[in-house]
Amino acid sequence: EAGVAQSPRYKIIEKRQSVAFWCNPISGHATLYWYQQILGQGPKLLIQFQNNGVVDDSQLPKDRFSAERLKGVDSTLKIQPAKLEDSAVYLCASTGGRVGLAGNYEQYFGPGTRLTVT
Amino acid sequence: GIQVEQSPPDLILQEGANSTLRCNFSDSVNNLQWFHQNPWGQLINLFYIPSGTKQNGRLSATTVATERYSLLYISSSQTTDSGVYFCASQEEYFNKFYFGSGTKLNVKP
Numbered sequence: 677e678a679g680v681a682q683s684p685r686y687k688i689i690e691k692r693q694s695v696a697f698w699c700n701p702i703s704g705h706a707t708l709y710w711y712q713q714i715l716g717q718g719p720k721l722l723i724q725f726q727n728n729g730v731v732d733d734s735q736l737p738k739d740r741f742s743a744e745r746l747k748g749v750d751s752t753l754k755i756q757p758a759k760l761e762d763s764a765v766y767l768c769a770s771t772g773g774r775v776g777l778a779g780n781y782e783q784y785f786g787p788g789t790r791l792t793v794t
Numbered sequence: 795g796i797q798v799e800q801s802p803p804d805l806i807l808q809e810g811a812n813s814t815l816r817c818n819f820s821d822s823v824n825n826l827q828w829f830h831q832n833p834w835g836q837l838i839n840l841f842y843i844p845s846g847t848k849q850n851g852r853l854s855a856t857t858v859a860t861e862r863y864s865l866l867y868i869s870s871s872q873t874t875d876s877g878v879y880f881c882a883s884q885e886e887y888f889n890k891f892y893f894g895s896g897t898k899l900n901v902k903p
Contacts (some may be wrong), residue, residue, distance in 0.1 A: 695892075707889055713835075716895050717866035717895060717896075718880055718895045719837075719893050720892055720893075721890065721891070722887075724888075726889075731888060731889075731890075732888065732890060739893065740881075743839060765835050767837065769837075769891075771889065773844070773888055773889040774889065775887065775888055776887055777889075781825070781826060781889065782825075782827065782839065782842040783839075783882070783891055784882075785836065785837040785839075786830075786836075787834070787835070787836045788835045788836060788837075790835060
């Protein structure tokens with residue numbers, strides 16, 4: 677079974693530029709997550725999708741970050757314009773769980789995209 | 795949201811030594827996962843353990859859900875065990891995960 681795919685693996689941009697990250701979850705997984713991990717910290721949830729709907733985007737800086745999962749499969753996270761403090765690893769994860777669905781569903785992560793803003 | 799605390803924050807071991815990492819969580823959870831983050835930043839699944847004990851080679855984990863903690867045991871540590879270990883607890887209804895701040899392990903030869 678293929679894992680969670682992400683691209684690019686690395687990106688270096690200047691502040692005020694824009695950048696986009698792509699994620700393809702494990703086949704059949706309804707729930708997709710984007711996390712931001714700053715060096716020395718644990719992953720912080722940015723946005724959670726179930727199929728093509730948003731479950732939680734309370735920690736997404738909506739003035740500069742946007743995300744979509746139009747067909748309920750792959751997803752794109754965009755930053756425009758980027759700031760120095762956006763330098764981090766952006767992780768995508770997926771599970772087979774759904775809101776309100778009883779059961780235990782393991783979360784799987786992609787390799788991440790390391791973003792450096794200069 | 796659920797608060798997750800990990801201890802110790804840093805751990806230095808000599809190769810061959812054993813260690814125990816702890817994860818405390820503030821509320822009842824549906825799921826508890828342990829991850830190892832490798833030097834390239836990828837989170838590798840170690841255990842999915844909502845309760846009870848599991849073992850995988852030199853690693854084992856125990857979750858006592860009623861007391862809101864989980865332990866990760868590493869026996870006969872190797873230099874390849876170095877990295878950061880995270881636990882993540884899952885809120886039951888919204889399927890949302892909360893991460894601790896990690897334990898950074900350095901195993902010296």
